[in-house]
Amino acid sequence: MTTADSINSKELETLSNTPQARSEKDMENSAPVKKDLDEGTTVEDAEPIGDAEKQAPPPTITFPDGGLQAWLVVLGAAIALFCSFGYVNAFGVYEAYYLSVLLKEKTADDIAWIGSIQICFIFGSGLFAGSIFDQYGARIILIPASILLVASVMLTSICKEYYQFLLCQGILGGICQGALFTPAVGVIGQYFNKKRAAAMGMVVAGSSLGGVILPIMIANLIEKTTFGWTVRAIGFLFMGLLWITCVTVVERLPHRSGTFFLPEAFKDPVYVLLVFGNFFILWGMFTPFFFIPTYALKLGMSHSMSVYLVSILNGLSFPGRILPGYIADRFGRMNCIIIAPTVTGILIWAWLGVKSATGLIVLTAFFGFWSGSSISLFPAVMAQIVPNPREMGTYIGMAMGISGAAGLTGSPIAGALLTKYGYTAAISFAGSCIIVGTTLLIAARLIYNPKIFAIA
Known part of the structure; x- marks a missing residue:
């Protein structure tokens, strides 16, 4: 034999x-x-x-768990997240500007649909991007996605009507950003094992860096020039950065063959609980990202200061996405992914008691750190339970595809609650979603390893 x-x-x-x-x-x-x-x-x-x-x-x-090529892949993947989720993390600035200047006739939940559709397609397009990456490689999807994302930003710069922003910034931008995001996250599992959470944290930190730099860039340029040239400057920045991603992000394992999707993944209860736990967490997670700037205006902050709150949130999210990765590699990724959303949920509920500008700044800083931890640890945990590293893109892509519904509906639901009942209802919705999601993650951890104090 x-x-x-x-x-x-x-x-x-x-x-x-x-x-x-x-x-x-x-x-x-x-x-x-x-x-x-x-x-x-x-x-x-x-x-x-x-x-x-x-x-x-x-x-x-x-x-390899290190080496020049592996760390160059981390750099290119971090740039991909800078230009994808980093740009979405800056949507709070667009929300405030559209409400006060460009789309004054629209409500908060109307405008939130632009960002929510963008988030939906980032996750939803991952459903296909992950399988394409596993079966055909990274560059076949990264190169066209990079070109079309730049085109999306440039088209946004000339938009005037609400439907135009939905099409260019929401749909086209979201599809391209999802096509960048999923391969960038999936490829890390082919290069790292012992240091996987730390490397994944560095990659996801790219979105935090984008969330710091882009809002400040937008706020300052809008004061000195027009909205159109401000957005075009973002497009030129992406044009200069994304070629690095296309050159450096390349798979190292043979391509997977077989079916496009892997439905057998849903026979694993740990995978199912992780996917739906992440769904509920994301359902509530983006409410502060979208509505903290408008809440700041309600408290009497200036428009420029409300913009800087987005940068504070994302600035503290940067260490929140890197440091927990090192801790998780030592004390267990499954353990840490429970702690992060638990604290995030507590902070969202604490938002109900914030009545001053100082309190909002402090809350924003803490929320930035812990929400960053929740986001960065999920891909590392997902990579841990995948039976074959060559299937990582498909596993993560299917999870992201399901999460697309959360990205689509979460912020508009919060916006509708805000419009009709006020901030208390919107905050309560977000906090409740985090509680449900964390409960599902706890169940996944106990099935994966029933020993409560084990490193898992």
Whole structure:
């Protein structure tokens, strides 16, 4: 019997022929082991082989866990998130400007639909982007997405009507940003294992950096020039940055073959609970991002100061996306992903008691840190439960696709509640969603490892 026959998997045979797999095979013991190597981490990707065939070792998948190429991938992926989620994180500035200048006849929930549609398509397009990345590679999707995202920003600069903003900024922008986001997150799992949460945190921190720089850039340019040239400046910035992403972000494992989606993932209760836990958390998470600037105006803050609140939120989100990654790699990613949304939910409920500008600034800072942790840890946890690293893009993409409905409806629901009942109703909706999502994450953690104090 041949080795391929004993494993009975064409996919594992392909993996065993990669240079990384051939160089790391253990010729003495065929039982699956997990060991640390000087140059990285090796994880076995096969079932135990019978005694009669111990001379034929199972194939392995290696993770560099560092090196020039791996860190260049982190850089390119972080830039992709700067231009995708970083731009969405700045939507609070657009919300305030559209309400007060360009679209004064529209309500808060009307304008929130622009950002919500954008978020929806970022997640929803990941449903396809993840599978395309797994089966055909990164550049086939990153290059056209980069070109079209720049076109989307440039078209937004000449928009005048509400429907035009929906089409250009919401739909086209969201689709392109999702096509950038999913491969950028999925590729990290092919390069990192032991340091995966830390590397993922650095990548997701790119969106925080965008959320700091872009609102300040928009606010200052609008005072010195027109709205059109302000937005066009963002487009030229993206044009200069995204070529780095297209050059550096490249997969290292063989492409996956087979079905476009992987519905068998939903047979795993841990995966299902993580996906729907993330759904509810995102359903409430973006309410502060969208409505803290308008709440600041309600408290009597100046327009410029309300804009800087968005930068404060995203500025504190930056360390909140990096530091928990290092902690999670040591104390368990599943453990940390429960703590972060728990504190985030408490802070959202605390928003009900904020009645002063100083209190809002303090709340914004703390919310920025902990919400950043909630967002950055989810891809790392998802990568931890994926059975094969070559399926990571599809697993994450399917999860993001389901979360698209949360991104689409969360902020408009909060905006409608705000318009009809006030901030108390909108804040209560967001806080309740976080509670439900955190409960589902706790259930996923206990199924994954029932030991309460275990590192998981």
